[in-house]
Amino acid sequence: MSRPRDRDRAASASMPIAPATHTGRAVMLAPSILAADFARLGEQVTEAEAAGADRIHVDVMDGHFVPNISMGTPIVASLRRVTRLPLEAHLMISNPDLFIDQFAQEGIDSFIVHWEGNNDLMRTVRHIKSLGKRAGVAINPATPAAILEEILQDLDQVLVMTVSPGFGHQHFLPETLPKIRRARQLIERLRPDCQLSVDGGIDAATAPRAVDAGANVLVAGSAIFNEAESVKQAMQRLRMAAHT
Numbered sequence: 001m002s003r004p005r006d007r008d009r010a011a012s013a014s015m016p017i018a019p020a021t022h023t024g025r026a027v028m029l030a031p032s033i034l035a036a037d038f039a040r041l042g043e044q045v046t047e048a049e050a051a052g053a054d055r056i057h058v059d060v061m062d063g064h065f066v067p068n069i070s071m072g073t074p075i076v077a078s079l080r081r082v083t084r085l086p087l088e089a090h091l092m093i094s095n096p097d098l099f100i101d102q103f104a105q106e107g108i109d110s111f112i113v114h115w116e117g118n119n120d121l122m123r124t125v126r127h128i129k130s131l132g133k134r135a136g137v138a139i140n141p142a143t144p145a146a147i148l149e150e151i152l153q154d155l156d157q158v159l160v161m162t163v164s165p166g167f168g169h170q171h172f173l174p175e176t177l178p179k180i181r182r183a184r185q186l187i188e189r190l191r192p193d194c195q196l197s198v199d200g201g202i203d204a205a206t207a208p209r210a211v212d213a214g215a216n217v218l219v220a221g222s223a224i225f226n227e228a229e230s231v232k233q234a235m236q237r238l239r240m241a242a243h244t
């Protein structure tokens with residue numbers, strides 16, 4: 001459990017603070033701009049940075065790998081000019097190999113590519129690393145954690161999808177919790193420095209469950225960018241929930 005004093009400090013801080021949870025791991029927040037107001041994107045990202053976001057999560061969708069279209073390299077180039085935070089591209093596209101160099105040039109610091117549909121994941125991951133970028137692999141809800149075993153040594157990050165990819169504002173799938181635990185066990189055994197992200201339906205109610213299962217990076221869209229509260233308030237709420 002985090003101590004009350006830590007929680008108070010986290011609530012009042014404007015700079016990043018990441019006290020350890022009862023799991024002993026600090027938890028990072030990665031706001032997903034898919035839920036942002038695109039007419040005010042720079043402003044909202046600046047607000048997230050001031051409120052202590054650890055990185056910005058950029059969901060790239062091609063209408064083919066997932067049934068939705070989102071954003072591409074011009075958004076990354078614009079974001080690069082307004083924030084110093086690391087930019088993370090979650091590539092939900094059929095052929096990520098064709099676009100990685102371009103995204104890297106525009107300012108992406110880390111890539112998350114899906115296991116599903118990739119014919120040679122090792123090649124994709126090693127290409128990302130050859131560009132000096134961080135590499136992560138995402139797995140969909142129906143994909144077992146076991147597939148990570150042969151690739152984990154090369155990864156900086158694993159992302160467990162806690163909804164089916166393609167859309168924001170979906171409900172967290174509790175069936176993914178045992179898999180988050182299995183992914184955490186594999187990471188502890190094979191690559192303890194590897195981060196474990198969860199993505200989809202993460203809010204103040206589901207964040208503690210995901211953290212308890214072993215996640216240490218929370219990707220959140222609608223729980224951070226919404227009409228009900230400011231980005232700063234939303235992030236404080238999420239952070240406090242994650243640390244209880």
Ligand code: DX5
Pocket residue numbers: 032033034035057059090163164165166167168169170199200201202219220221222223
């Ligand atoms: C979904 C995306 C998520 C999405 C999460 O395919 O990968 O990053 O933005 O949105 P929320 O937090 O609203 O579920």
Ligand code: ZN
Pocket residue numbers: 032057058059090199219
């Ligand atoms: Zn995502």
